Amino acid sequence: MTSFEETCGALAAFDVVRDWLLDGLAPVAPVDLRLDDAIGAIAAEPAPAAHACPPRDEAAVDGWALVARDLIGASSFAPAVPAVPPVWVEVGDALPDGCDCVVDAHGVDTQAPLVQVLTDAIPGQGLRRAGEDIAVGQLPATPGRRISAFDILCARRGGFASLPVRRPLVRLIDLESAHAARLTADFAAARARAAGADVARVSCKRDVASTANGILDEPADLIVLVGGTGAGRNDHTAAAIAQAGERFAHGIALQPGRTAAFGRAGHIPVIALPGQPDQGLAVWLALVEPILRVLTGARRRDPVSMPLARKISSGIGVTEIVLLKQTERAWTPLSVGALSPAQLVSADAWCLIPAMSEGHAAGTPVAGFSLHEEP
Known part of the structure; x- marks a missing residue:
């Protein structure tokens, strides 16, 4: 059987593809x-x-608006007779000029010939200050x-x-593919919306002309295709990217996700995800979500650094995705270069092992990116 590399050539380095995709990218205009x-x-x-x-001090409780300095030392044994008669206010009412506190109804005796206050108060009590x-x-x-x-x-x-x-438009092109590719497209649509993007989901036939027309069909800020990236007889997505604009790479040294393709239609990034869910999800996490953070102007997500509970072994030459689960105050690796649905549910975070690394020893601090929080 002919391998993908034999058919499509050498795999592009992950860092090279990432830098090319992000080069010149800027946040979309606000709406x-x-x-x-x-x-x-x-x-x-x-x-x-x-x-x-509020534009001026207002009551935060129902009660009597008073001047705090008139109530110094007041109690039920030594009531205070305020110099200015109290004014009843309710929550949200503006305080009368000169008043700086609100005393609740039980703290004021209005039945005596003179109004008596049975408690002291401090300036600001029972009110919300202007501009608070x-x-x-x-x-x-x-x-x-x-x-x-x-x-x-x-x-x-x-x-x-x-x-x-900032709400970029992602055009998600779902090629007429198998059930697995539709699952990948469903995942991509959900993650794009969670990242703050609008999604226009369309489908097209798997031939070169139809796919190229789909890429050029409507304006978008990011174009994502799903399926048709392998070396099969009906896999023409990479050729369609080249016909629609510029194809930068077909095949990336990322595991999983190596058959992905990348290019531009004018200035718009175009990414073709492999149809298999684990392959497509890996490319989405590692490359599409960083693009969406730039387009939306989202703040950079800070990873959580913790030591490894056990070692990670990785092969030289390929960037690998590792799923991580938090146990105590450490990351426990669940898988290297694989993203099974069951492990995705169990994992808390993910990280990348660079292509030139053979992995990390137990106890090495590793920066993990949250898997289940919104991107």
């Missing part, structure tokens, strides 16, 4: 989304708040971070109707 639609997207640079919120929720110049969301329900709450409180986000 404004209504707050209901913005959650989960990656925040761009929002406009700072022009007004403080949002100060002038504060951002309602952090650029590069996924917009959460907390960000939406902050934006609504500050009077924002929308937020700017």
